[in-house]
Amino acid sequence: MLNEYFSSVDLLVLKPAILLTLFAIGVLLTDLMLEPEQKYLNAVMALAGVGFAAYSLGPWPLGLQHQMGMAGADALEAFRGAVIVDSFGIYFMWLFLIAAALSILISIRYLEIEGEHRGEYYAIMLLATVGMMILAIGMDLITLFMGLELMVISIYILTGYLRRDRRSNEAALKYLLLGAFSSGILLYGMSLLYGLSGSTDLRIIASSISQRPAGDPLVLIAVITICGGLFFKIGAVPFHQWLPDAYEGAPHCVTAFMSVGPKAAAFALLIRMFLVPLASVRDVWLPLVIGVAIATMTIGNLAAITQSNVKRMLGYSAISHAGYMLLGIVSGNENGLKGIMIYLMVYAFMNLGAMAVIVAMRRKDIIGDEIDDFAGLVYKSPTAAVLMLIFLLSLAGIPPTAGFIGKYFIFLSLIETGHYGLAVVAVLYVAVSLYYYFQIVTSMFTREATDNVVPALSPGIRLALGVSLAMTLFIGLYPNPIIEVAGNTVASILR
Amino acid sequence: MPPVPTAHYVFLSAALFTIGMIGVLTRRNVVIILISIELMLNAVNINLVAFSNLLQSVNGQAFAIFVIVDAAAEAAVGLGIVIALFRNKETIQADEIDLMKW
Amino acid sequence: MNFLELIWMIPLFPAAGAVAMLLFGKKMPNWLVSIICPGMVFTSFLVSVGAVYQLSSLPERQFEKILYSWVPGASFQMANGQLSNLGADWGFLLDPLSSIMILVVTGVGFLIHVYATGYMSHEGGFYRFFGYLNLFMFSMLTLVLANNYLLLFVGWEGVGVCSYLLIGFYFHKKSASDAGKKAFIANRVGDAGVVLGMFTMLATFGSIRYTNVIAQAGSGNFHIGDAAITAITLLLFIGVTGKSAQVPLYVWLPDAMEGPTPVSALIHAATMVTAGVYLMVRSNILYVLSPDTMAVVAGVGAFTAIFAATIGIAQYDIKRVLAYSTVSQLGYMVLACGVGAFGAGVFHLMTHAFFKALLFLGAGSVIHAMSGEQDMRKMGGLAKKIPYTHATFLVAALAIIGTPLFSGFFSKDEILWRAFISPVGSGILLYGVALITAGLTAFYIWRLMFMTFYGESRVDHHAAHHLHESPPVMTIPLMVLAVLSLAGGWIGWPTVLGGSNHLEHWLEPVLGPGAKILEEHAAHGEHAHSTEYMLMALSVIVAFSGLSLAYYFFIKNRAAGDSIAQKFSGVQKLLENKYYVDEVYNAVFVRGMVMNGGEALSKFDARVIDGGVNGVAWFTRLTSTASMWWDKWIVDGAVRLTALVVNLTSYPARILQTGRVQLYAFSILTGLLIFFSYYLFK
Numbered sequence A: 001m002l003n004e005y006f007s008s009v010d011l012l013v014l015k016p017a018i019l020l021t022l023f024a025i026g027v028l029l030t031d032l033m034l035e036p037e038q039k040y041l042n043a044v045m046a047l048a049g050v051g052f053a054a055y056s057l058g059p060w061p062l063g064l065q066h067q068m069g070m071a072g073a074d075a076l077e078a079f080r081g082a083v084i085v086d087s088f089g090i091y092f093m094w095l096f097l098i099a100a101a102l103s104i105l106i107s108i109r110y111l112e113i114e115g116e117h118r119g120e121y122y123a124i125m126l127l128a129t130v131g132m133m134i135l136a137i138g139m140d141l142i143t144l145f146m147g148l149e150l151m152v153i154s155i156y157i158l159t160g161y162l163r164r165d166r167r168s169n170e171a172a173l174k175y176l177l178l179g180a181f182s183s184g185i186l187l188y189g190m191s192l193l194y195g196l197s198g199s200t201d202l203r204i205i206a207s208s209i210s211q212r213p214a215g216d217p218l219v220l221i222a223v224i225t226i227c228g229g230l231f232f233k234i235g236a237v238p239f240h241q242w243l244p245d246a247y248e249g250a251p252h253c254v255t256a257f258m259s260v261g262p263k264a265a266a267f268a269l270l271i272r273m274f275l276v277p278l279a280s281v282r283d284v285w286l287p288l289v290i291g292v293a294i295a296t297m298t299i300g301n302l303a304a305i306t307q308s309n310v311k312r313m314l315g316y317s318a319i320s321h322a323g324y325m326l327l328g329i330v331s332g333n334e335n336g337l338k339g340i341m342i343y344l345m346v347y348a349f350m351n352l353g354a355m356a357v358i359v360a361m362r363r364k365d366i367i368g369d370e371i372d373d374f375a376g377l378v379y380k381s382p383t384a385a386v387l388m389l390i391f392l393l394s395l396a397g398i399p400p401t402a403g404f405i406g407k408y409f410i411f412l413s414l415i416e417t418g419h420y421g422l423a424v425v426a427v428l429y430v431a432v433s434l435y436y437y438f439q440i441v442t443s444m445f446t447r448e449a450t451d452n453v454v455p456a457l458s459p460g461i462r463l464a465l466g467v468s469l470a471m472t473l474f475i476g477l478y479p480n481p482i483i484e485v486a487g488n489t490v491a492s493i494l495r
Numbered sequence B: 001m002p003p004v005p006t007a008h009y010v011f012l013s014a015a016l017f018t019i020g021m022i023g024v025l026t027r028r029n030v031v032i033i034l035i036s037i038e039l040m041l042n043a044v045n046i047n048l049v050a051f052s053n054l055l056q057s058v059n060g061q062a063f064a065i066f067v068i069v070d071a072a073a074e075a076a077v078g079l080g081i082v083i084a085l086f087r088n089k090e091t092i093q094a095d096e097i098d099l100m101k102w
Numbered sequence C: 001m002n003f004l005e006l007i008w009m010i011p012l013f014p015a016a017g018a019v020a021m022l023l024f025g026k027k028m029p030n031w032l033v034s035i036i037c038p039g040m041v042f043t044s045f046l047v048s049v050g051a052v053y054q055l056s057s058l059p060e061r062q063f064e065k066i067l068y069s070w071v072p073g074a075s076f077q078m079a080n081g082q083l084s085n086l087g088a089d090w091g092f093l094l095d096p097l098s099s100i101m102i103l104v105v106t107g108v109g110f111l112i113h114v115y116a117t118g119y120m121s122h123e124g125g126f127y128r129f130f131g132y133l134n135l136f137m138f139s140m141l142t143l144v145l146a147n148n149y150l151l152l153f154v155g156w157e158g159v160g161v162c163s164y165l166l167i168g169f170y171f172h173k174k175s176a177s178d179a180g181k182k183a184f185i186a187n188r189v190g191d192a193g194v195v196l197g198m199f200t201m202l203a204t205f206g207s208i209r210y211t212n213v214i215a216q217a218g219s220g221n222f223h224i225g226d227a228a229i230t231a232i233t234l235l236l237f238i239g240v241t242g243k244s245a246q247v248p249l250y251v252w253l254p255d256a257m258e259g260p261t262p263v264s265a266l267i268h269a270a271t272m273v274t275a276g277v278y279l280m281v282r283s284n285i286l287y288v289l290s291p292d293t294m295a296v297v298a299g300v301g302a303f304t305a306i307f308a309a310t311i312g313i314a315q316y317d318i319k320r321v322l323a324y325s326t327v328s329q330l331g332y333m334v335l336a337c338g339v340g341a342f343g344a345g346v347f348h349l350m351t352h353a354f355f356k357a358l359l360f361l362g363a364g365s366v367i368h369a370m371s372g373e374q375d376m377r378k379m380g381g382l383a384k385k386i387p388y389t390h391a392t393f394l395v396a397a398l399a400i401i402g403t404p405l406f407s408g409f410f411s412k413d414e415i416l417w418r419a420f421i422s423p424v425g426s427g428i429l430l431y432g433v434a435l436i437t438a439g440l441t442a443f444y445i446w447r448l449m450f451m452t453f454y455g456e457s458r459v460d461h462h463a464a465h466h467l468h469e470s471p472p473v474m475t476i477p478l479m480v481l482a483v484l485s486l487a488g489g490w491i492g493w494p495t496v497l498g499g500s501n502h503l504e505h506w507l508e509p510v511l512g513p514g515a516k517i518l519e520e521h522a523a524h525g526e527h528a529h530s531t532e533y534m535l536m537a538l539s540v541i542v543a544f545s546g547l548s549l550a551y552y553f554f555i556k557n558r559a560a561g562d563s564i565a566q567k568f569s570g571v572q573k574l575l576e577n578k579y580y581v582d583e584v585y586n587a588v589f590v591r592g593m594v595m596n597g598g599e600a601l602s603k604f605d606a607r608v609i610d611g612g613v614n615g616v617a618w619f620t621r622l623t624s625t626a627s628m629w630w631d632k633w634i635v636d637g638a639v640r641l642t643a644l645v646v647n648l649t650s651y652p653a654r655i656l657q658t659g660r661v662q663l664y665a666f667s668i669l670t671g672l673l674i675f676f677s678y679y680l681f682k
Helices: A008-033 A040-057 A063-067 A087-114 A119-137 A141-159 A166-197 A202-211 A217-234 A242-249 A252-275 A279-305 A310-331 A334-361 A382-396 A402-416 A420-446 A459-477 A480-494 B006-026 B030-055 B059-089 C004-009 C012-027 C030-056 C096-119 C126-145 C149-167 C174-205 C210-217 C227-243 C249-258 C261-270 C272-282 C284-288 C291-313 C318-338 C342-369 C387-400 C407-420 C427-453 C461-466 C472-492 C502-521 C529-556 C558-567 C569-577 C584-602 C604-610 C612-655 C661-681
Strands: A076-078 A083-085 C063-071 C075-077 C083-085 C088-094
Touching (some): A083 A087, A141 A166, A141 A252, A141 B059, A202 A279, A217 A252, A252 A334, A279 A420, A382 A402, A382 C149, A402 A459, A402 C174, C004 C012, C063 C149, C088 C096, C096 C272, C096 C502, C149 C227, C149 C249, C149 C261, C174 C249, C174 C612, C227 C272, C227 C284, C249 C261, C249 C318, C261 C318, C272 C284, C318 C407, C407 C427, C427 C529
Antiparallel strands (some): C075 C083
16 A cells, blocks of 8 residues: 555655755764764765765766666656656756755854854755755645745754854844745745645646636736745845845855755746746736846845945845846746756856855954955965956856856847847846946955955865866856756756 | 635635734734734635635645644744844844844 | 967967966966966967968968857847857957967067066066966957957956956055056946847847858848947947047046056057957958948047047156057057958057057156156156167157158058048048147157157156166067067058058958948049058158157247146146045136136237247147046046946945835835736736
8 A cells, every 4th residue: 555655766756855854863963972173073974965865866967867767758756746856856956965065065164163063053954955955846836835944944043043143143033034924925825826726736736727717816816926925035126135134144154055055946946836837827927027037136236236245245146146047037938947047056156156255254253254354365365366256257247157158048048039128138237246246356456455364265165165166167168068958957847 | 504605715814814914014023923924824724724625625734734834843943033032132123123234 | 280270279378377376376486487477478479470370371361260169059040030050169260360469469468578577576466467467368369369259258358357457456556446446347338338239249140150240241131231230330339449448438548557567568558458449350341331330430439549649748647648649549440440441450450569569668667767757757868878768769659650661650641541531431531630640649759758768857866866777678578579660560561652561461351351342332432642642741741740849849949838838737736636526626626727718818819929839739738638627527527427326326226125124024015016016007
């Protein structure tokens, strides 16, 4: 009887998530046995967990399917269709594992300085990663919702991880209240979707929605509330206000993590929702997405200009990046979606790289997240300054860095679909974005250092920086591999 | 006695949801705000159960149970954060928490 | 050895140098840096020479080396309905145009690198300087060797970043970082134009690869005056005004002189600023298809030329004179493109690279000798003290004013001639402006010569004590450049003077298709050789009158010059001192200007009696003062205003971020309500 509900496929599909969960529990247990100066072993263990999970995903990019001997099949279904592993899901799982690994690497030293080096941190980070993975492979409202909540609740805790720091507390509280509020809104929309179709399976919902008459008010309300909830999670205007505060208040390494992993996961959810259940009502949500994308680019870019805190500036820049990515949804064709995929992967490397430099700036008694803290960095640590320059250029989308490739595909798709006006607006905002990124560059290269404290490039940070730099340049210079993988991914979601 | 029509449940849910929203927007005490959010989630639950009954599908009830679990987890974390904040700042008034802005 | 296959390595040598400086520079002794960095550029030069030599034996004189496809194709519906491939490759194109560019860039670049090893030897951050410089060479070579607009844009942004870093090299100078900011804003505007132009190009031609675009544009599918092409060319031209310092985006270039002098010579005179001209010549076929753009280009070029020249007259900082001169000469090149004389533009680009690099390096040598003094009023009579610098500077000064047989003569004259017979716009007017500019150029360059090298010495005794000729490592590059400034123009010896204009023939594969279109659609009569001789003579006469005027004012009769300067000293001082005050002082300043002007006018008749010479001088002074005023108040104001507006727009975007969590929730609700109302009221 049991075989009817649990099959070997189910186990295989969830293997990465299960491994991560086991390692999260393992970290919690071993933490009890470690002396304070051995706490870095927690990080090692967490990294091992990520490594095993990655191994169980198999060789990039479609290992899991090959492992099943189903190379010909498009996707693996498990749990009676509640979970589906296709190249889309695998692409995102890789992305989350990369984000988690890099974040763990840059956390070690930071937590030591803060005096908060405990095992929970890594355990919660792994659990958040599990949540994201489920978001990427869920095909059922309940599964998606649980993945989403596992992710965000973990992130609330991480945001407030510095218990003794008021800013951290405040950021966590704001994030939690607004996050729960928006989850409520999203859930309301989901309940309506359920009511409209009688099923929580996205594909069944899709077919029921497509049979509803045009302009059905229930569909309209469902679309609006779901859009509201999703836009909140990706930080789009006017649902963005939690984001700058949460980014600024969270510990540096958590800011790094949440700007990459959960953001990508939210986009995975958004793409799934828009392309599966809501695909037939594209006309309804398209104007919303266009309006929100323009507002997001505007507010994100303009508000970033006068920020003096680098983390907050990167927060606003994260908002503007979400705006660019939404443009890929607007054009909605193959190149647009490919653009989003590449953009998210690239964003993981460049943003984590930039954040790693900021983490390195955190030294005893210096929080290191003000633009002034970067003054004269090139004289103290040329390597850190040049790396930061490259990451910022990439964030601004200057070729031949990786950031350009993502933007290229999105702008290309806009031209292909005839959205010339949007393309022009986006290009102009890119010019604006360079202005604020270069405030950091100016500070690093053309100002005198205010102190002599050299940034601490611990081995973990070095490794994270090295990987981020290599990928930022590699993808920028030779994007063919990732374009091909993203192409497969998009093919699997558009099918 | 004839069964209550589903539409009534849906309206009840909408009303409850709105009340919850208004609570979030107007009450100053963070704990009350958390309770208002619970109200919103429960409104969703009413919806789910009502649809489940109407459509004779068990998924809605399962979903409602998961929502309850989630609400409990959220409340636990939320209260934890409120306590940490209260230790540092000695206030749980939402409008006094504005260290980070602009 | 097949150098053509190696052209992709040309940019990589300096890149390797830059990486080496980043990784190991801090620990390297200066002498090692002085070998590695110029050495890398020299290697590039050698490979370039080899490749160009081999190119000349290819029948089609075009060689494309594609390393791999970079952003690969996406199927794309073109305007005419067929599917095309948008792909841009990481590929390099060596053709007559890029061959000239790489030779100039690596050759002049190498000389400047060598010079810099001497010039920067006493400065801190030696390795950093050369790291930036090598990175610049990498970007510039990528820019000129690219086989598509996207890769060109990589170099375009790269040179911008390096320029920015090098302007701010002296970080302790507040003005230096301000100047960097100005350069940044002006170039940002231009770059946005280039990107938009590139995307419009994608939408129109379905490709951004040069060969495809040229083939498409020349296929006859596009008529003269096609709206899309006009849009593309105008957008690209915005980029040109930014990079090549044309009105109205020229403002950053004079301020860029805050950087070290070799940087001014390399980036802000010889190479980077000509990137815009290169871009136009590269896209010449698009430009000839759009007469409207051509008219704009010619107009902007001519205006920039004369405008900057008038400002140059009133400057006292030796480098600033040269900076405005650069802007003015760039105006010539843009004018050449605007009248369809792309070959002449390239020719002038090349000769200008020689003599302007020489002028800047010479000025650097003077500054070096004067222990850092840049004010020409504190110089004079230096000719005997620094003979090599003086001799080489003399060659450059003769070249820039267009003395016959010197390089500047041939290139400038070709531009003047082509403007005269221009099928675009009103040729005579453009010619007149260019001719007057030639006179002004002669005046300010010789004013600089006389104030610096001749007459009595005004050097204070402290500096006089240290006065010395620069070391050979600096003077030898000067000499090489002097030879080039003299003889570099001979490859374009015009047919009318019995030469064969090799340059024109060399560039034929690049410019031929465009020229054919231009010829077909522009009816212009035959022009006699006699006219050409006459114009040549005229420009020589004008140049030498400018020179004589400078001689009169700055050697022969200093009193006359001084007394005129005196009359306007109030205005000038006000300008100098009030630069950093806010707009409140503007009113005060304007009042001062009016009062001085009134006073001057009341004495005008007295001056008329003094003679026409004085009148001319008065007029030029007035225009230069006015344009300086324009420059300092209106243009700088505009840049500041841009920054201010950008900053100000930021605040409304932040204002809703009150820090209150419930207001955030309210904003979420507002968002939902907006969504609802959109459907209710649409």
